[in-house]
Amino acid sequence: MKNDGSALSSPLSLGFSPCPNDTYIFHALVHGLIDTAGLAFRERLEDVETLNRLALEGALDVSKVSYHALGHLRENYFLLRAGGALGRGCGPLVVTKERTSMAELRGAPVAVPGQYTTAALLLRLFDPAIDTLVYLPFHEIMGAVARGEVAAGVIIHESRFTFPEYGLTKLLDLGDWWERETGCPIPLGGIVAKRSLGRETVAAIDRALAASVAYARANPGAAAPYIRAHAQEISDEVCAAHIGLYVNDHSLDLGAEGEAAVATLLDRATAAGVIPPSAAPLFVL
Structure with a gap:
């Protein structure tokens, strides 16, 4: 089912990076290859720190952000359970x-x-x-x-x-x-959506993103031209290694282990005075 844009009057601004793991994950979503419940998206590809700053300005409806930036965004954005980069053996x-x-x-x-x-x-x-x-x-x-x-x-x-x-x-x-x-996997980057979109819309975005990840895993070659178009200076071998390292089961759903890892990172960052405290619920559900 392709996007028909009927759920909202205009497409949602969607930010993610041109890195292979992101273009792999978002390919089906932005190309209308999965059911998006009538939501349409206008993608903007930027490096992660540019995305962090755009989200901090409230300039994007939905965006990939660093989990560090999430600590400064919790009052205005929900964290989605799908689409992020969290795992083991993949840290800086x-x-x-x-x-x-x-x-x-x-x-x-x-x-x-x-x-x-x-x-x-x-x-x-x-x-x-x-x-x-x-x-x-x-x-x-x-x-x-x-x-x-x-x-x-x-x-x-x-x-x-x-x-x-x-x-x-x-x-x-x-x-x-x-x-x-x-003892936790490392939370690197997650997907956030503006709280002002409303819980129903944010939940629909999360479901659509999970479907996009599932589509990519079921059709591993489908996104290849899109990935290559945005990774022209990276070899095919490095692209494949990049996707293999950063896309895993936590990209489909954070799960209990992923949620615990995110909470641990945010708690430690708050205790260190790096991010402000927040009582806002992190997830829409």
């Missing part, structure tokens, strides 16, 4: 060219992929004394580290697979640290 990496320990990064410039990224939050939770942060687009971080412009960088997305090509070494896997510290 701290890479360097010359440093040999995390302690050496205290007082040294460290590049992170945006102020509101989960990567920046995890680094803060790991060691608040590593506080000389340089905010760069994620795709510029490895080059800055390789050129010696920063002492280290926190890398995400496909950079996990390509950093050795820049002569860099891994100092720490922040996701692995998080898993050992908490």
Whole structure:
């Protein structure tokens, strides 16, 4: 059933990144390949930190955001159960060219992929004394580290697979640290929808997104041209590895384990004073 746009007078603005996991997940939704209960969407593809800031401005009805940013959005957005990136063995990496320990990064410039990224939050939770942060687009971080412009960088997305090509070494896997510290999978990014849309509409969006994920998993080749169109500088092998790493059962539904992981991250960030407290219910249902 294709979108007919009848549920609302205009399409909902929908933000997600051009990374392979997002284009894989959202392909069926934005191309009208699944039942959307009459909802229509107007997609906007941006890097995750741009999406974080757009959501903070209230500029998007529905958006992929970092879980760090979610901590600043809870009063105005619901978190959806489908479509996010949460799992094990997929966390940000701290890479360097010359440093040999995390302690050496205290007082040294460290590049992170945006102020509101989960990567920046995890680094803060790991060691608040590593506080000389340089905010760069994620795709510029490895080059800055390789050129010696920063002492280290926190890398995400496909950079996990390509950093050795820049002569860099891994100092720490922040996701692995998080898993050992908490026992939880690492919540990286989730999908949010404006509370002002109403509970019925938000619930319908969540169902449609779950259907989009299910469609992608049942038809793994269907999204290939859409993925490739937005990942022209990434090899097919890295695209496949990227999707395999960031799309899992939690992308279909957070489940109890995923909900516990999100709650743990938000609770720790609140206790550390990184995000404001909130009593608003996180989910629409």
